[in-house]
Amino acid sequence: MSTAGGxxxxxxxxxxxxxxxxxxxxxPEQKLKFVGDGFRFNPETGVxxxxxxxxxxxxxxxxxxxxxxxxxxxxxxxAIGMVKVNETWKHNKKAIMPQIDYGKCVFxxxxxxxxxxxxLYMTNDYELSSFxxxxxxxxxxxxxxxxxxxxxxxxxxxDRGATHG
Amino acid sequence: xxxxxxxxISLEKVDDRIMTLNVGPQHPGxxxxxxxxxxxxxxxxxxxxxxxxxHRGEEKMAEYRNYIQNIPxxxxxxxxxxxxxxxxxxxxxxxxxxxxxxxxxxYVRVIAAELNRCIYILYWLAIYGIFLGHSTMFMxxxxxxxxxxxxxxAMSGARVTHAYLVPGGVRNDxxxxxxxxxxxxVNYFEKRLKEYEAIFYQNPILKARTQDTGILSKTDAIxxxxxxxxxxxxxxxxxxxxxxxxxxxxxxxxxTVVMKEGDSYARSYxxxxxxxxxxxxxxxxxxxxxxxxxxxxxxxxxxxxGNDEVYRxxxxxxxxxxxxxxxxxxxxxxxVKISVGSFRNLICMPYLLKGExxxxxPAVYWSLNYWPVEADR
Numbered sequence: 001m002s003t004a005g006g007x008x009x010x011x012x013x014x015x016x017x018x019x020x021x022x023x024x025x026x027x028p029e030q031k032l033k034f035v036g037d038g039f040r041f042n043p044e045t046g047v048x049x050x051x052x053x054x055x056x057x058x059x060x061x062x063x064x065x066x067x068x069x070x071x072x073x074x075x076x077x078x079a080i081g082m083v084k085v086n087e088t089w090k091h092n093k094k095a096i097m098p099q100i101d102y103g104k105c106v107f108x109x110x111x112x113x114x115x116x117x118x119x120l121y122m123t124n125d126y127e128l129s130s131f132x133x134x135x136x137x138x139x140x141x142x143x144x145x146x147x148x149x150x151x152x153x154x155x156x157x158x159d160r161g162a163t164h165g
Numbered sequence: 166x167x168x169x170x171x172x173x174i175s176l177e178k179v180d181d182r183i184m185t186l187n188v189g190p191q192h193p194g195x196x197x198x199x200x201x202x203x204x205x206x207x208x209x210x211x212x213x214x215x216x217x218x219x220h221r222g223e224e225k226m227a228e229y230r231n232y233i234q235n236i237p238x239x240x241x242x243x244x245x246x247x248x249x250x251x252x253x254x255x256x257x258x259x260x261x262x263x264x265x266x267x268x269x270x271x272y273v274r275v276i277a278a279e280l281n282r283c284i285y286i287l288y289w290l291a292i293y294g295i296f297l298g299h300s301t302m303f304m305x306x307x308x309x310x311x312x313x314x315x316x317x318x319a320m321s322g323a324r325v326t327h328a329y330l331v332p333g334g335v336r337n338d339x340x341x342x343x344x345x346x347x348x349x350x351v352n353y354f355e356k357r358l359k360e361y362e363a364i365f366y367q368n369p370i371l372k373a374r375t376q377d378t379g380i381l382s383k384t385d386a387i388x389x390x391x392x393x394x395x396x397x398x399x400x401x402x403x404x405x406x407x408x409x410x411x412x413x414x415x416x417x418x419x420x421t422v423v424m425k426e427g428d429s430y431a432r433s434y435x436x437x438x439x440x441x442x443x444x445x446x447x448x449x450x451x452x453x454x455x456x457x458x459x460x461x462x463x464x465x466x467x468x469x470x471g472n473d474e475v476y477r478x479x480x481x482x483x484x485x486x487x488x489x490x491x492x493x494x495x496x497x498x499x500x501v502k503i504s505v506g507s508f509r510n511l512i513c514m515p516y517l518l519k520g521e522x523x524x525x526x527p528a529v530y531w532s533l534n535y536w537p538v539e540a541d542r
Contacts, residue, residue, distance in 0.1 A: 162353055
């Protein structure tokens with residue numbers, strides 16, 4: 001193949017893409033849809049359920065303050081600390097619950113694996129930016145809130161290429 | 166006026182023929198490393214690679230954490246290939262603790278590893294494109310990489326640092342409709358991959374830049390102990406997946422890609438052809454995978470390895486990647502040694518660059534499939 005022919009073929013394969021839709025996610029307007037409601041465990045079988053590993057959600061009615069999530073995090077990110085809460089649960093005599101510093105968390109989800117009472121799951125919420133470091137520390141009360149997410153965009157594939165639509 | 170120089174340091178004079186250049190330590194491509202290059206005019210006289218700027222002490226860190234806590238930080242050296250760098254660790258720990266892995270988990274691990282290999286090669290290819298001034302080749306692989314990132318995100322829940330493989334299987338089962346979605350995206354990707362051929366690999370400009378530069382002969386490749394795509398581009402048919410099959414690779418249908426030329430072009434072409442083989446493995450694994458069943462053998466909370474040592478290796482995106490683990494009856498390993506492909510391929514850089522033009526340095530350097538962060542660990 002001649003040099004000129006090769007260059008024309010290379011240009012041609014690029015020109016063909018003028019007719020192809022753009023494969024770009026317009027992020028703040030569009031948000032990717034994830035499978036499920038986040039990484040969690042099935043309490044009956046004890047098997048993990050696939051889902052995005054975003055911000056945690058803490059179920060106060062299940063948490064016993066056993067600190068296993070904090071122990072699991074010790075060698076990894078040291079993001080979880082146990083703090084006192086003003087709540088009385090008969091299964092949580094010490095009234096301590098995890099508080100997570102998202103400035104340190106690496107979202108590995110091993111704390112969810114470690115929780116024997118299925119009190120700590122992860123959610124689809126990944127937009128955690130803030131102006132101060134202290135605002136990244138989520139107290140047990142903040143962790144109990146279920147996030148509201150509007151994620152609906154999926155990768156679509158047709159004859160004219162793949163799009164986010 | 167003469168200034169007193171510290172011992173061991175000499176100044177170069179203007180009329181010296183040889184000039185020393187420091188390429189790096191800021192990103193020549195990705196990650197920090199330095200090449201001390203001596204040039205005579207436009208030609209490289211000698212090259213001395215100087216890695217170590219991103220040393221993190223991963224091996225020492227592993228001695229203070231138990232077998233599960235080691236998982237997130239051991240994938241940090243190559244976050245783009247995080248499943249493949251964890252794979253030998255999981256195999257080694259399973260040998261140490263004597264764990265059986267469920268059949269379905271073996272297939273899921275192979276799928277995760279092959280998806281991750283494609284993610285790594287696409288990232289590498291994108292940077293190779295921009296190294297050679299081909300900006301379309303930066304945009305296309307970086308965009309198509311999204312297809313695989315999307316699939317691994319659905320499997321594991323994270324876009325880059327997956328922490329998906331664990332000793333005993335994988336963290337969670339595949340989501341519903343994964344097979345269908347995976348097949349659709351992999352089939353589309355294979356179609357896309359064929360377009361790379363015309364715009365990049367058959368492009369006369371790329372061929373002029375890369376063909377006959379940095380030729381590594383077959384005997385040199387073996388003598389220097391290179392691995393991965395560098396070894397296969399020099400005509401040695403060696404792939405850990407074929408030679409020492411782990412998990413279910415022996416049941417799967419794929420071929421080793423071998424080229425004879427041993428130049429930069431062959432070294433960049435072999436990973437591209439391997440992506441087709443990876444797609445074949447993924448599709449074959451999806452077909453042969455048991456449709457249901459357990460994916461994880463539960464470990465004891467703080468498992469202890471016996472007085473034992475074990476070495477396991479896999480084929481990563483950069484070549485053979487092995488873990489040597491010694492345990493002494495404690496929950497933490499006594500010693501973890503990671504043998505990575507990047508570091509072993511670095512040794513041939515002085516041989517390849519000697520006599521080359523300085524302008525060919527990026528084409529040769531990045532064709533070695535070298536990842537500085539992994540080499541330093």
